[in-house]
């Protein structure tokens with residue numbers, strides 16, 4: 024026969040049940056929020072021996088800065104398809120193939136959304152770059168990359184990309200100009 028529980032034991036059991044319910048709730052909400060709070064973006068650089076194609080962003084996020092071509096990955100689209108689409112839309116270039124170069128997570132103080140930026144380059148493309156309403160393309164020598172007019176993180180990871188080394192990195196921004204925290208690690212694989 025089961026023994027009746029004492030008031031103390033009942034209290035303890037309730038406490039444990041409450042704790043479990045709270046833990047489950049927290050885990051499911053943090054899982055949901057971590058899924059909901061990541062924005063997947065692409066960034067593509069067209070390469071030729073000794074030079075790299077950059078685009079002056081004419082509007083939107085990063086306006087006034089030289090950067091690669093890219094944007095949000097759409098629902099139902101693969102990351103590489105999204106990267107190729109943005110490259111074509113923003114400068115008229117069709118990439119026949121893309122190399123994975125890096126993965127960067129950006130956090131902005133006060134914004135719960137983490138930007139997960141997939142960086143690619145291509146040496147294998149069709150069509151000459153043309154200006155569009157979003158981007159003004161321009162070739163730069165690899166030694167003349169205008170870091171002073173780019174996102175401040177670029178000068179840290181560009182050398183890895185230019186040397187054909189894959190990398191992963193993280194930058195925490197305060198506003199658009201100040202990096203508060205960061206790390207970068209080079210992967211052993213070559214990009215191409």
Ligand SMILES: Nc1[nH]c(=O)nc2c1ncn2[C@H]1C[C@H](O)[C@@H](COP(=O)(O)OP(=O)(O)OP(=O)(O)O)O1
Nearest residue numbers: 064065066082083084085092093094095140174177
């Ligand atoms: N800190 C950073 N350094 C960098 O080099 N590139 C960054 C960056 N933060 C974002 N990017 C890139 C990723 C992506 O290619 C681009 C921003 O994406 P979008 O062009 O989609 O933004 P927009 O706000 O213009 O959106 P659309 O109106 O949808 O085009 O900027």
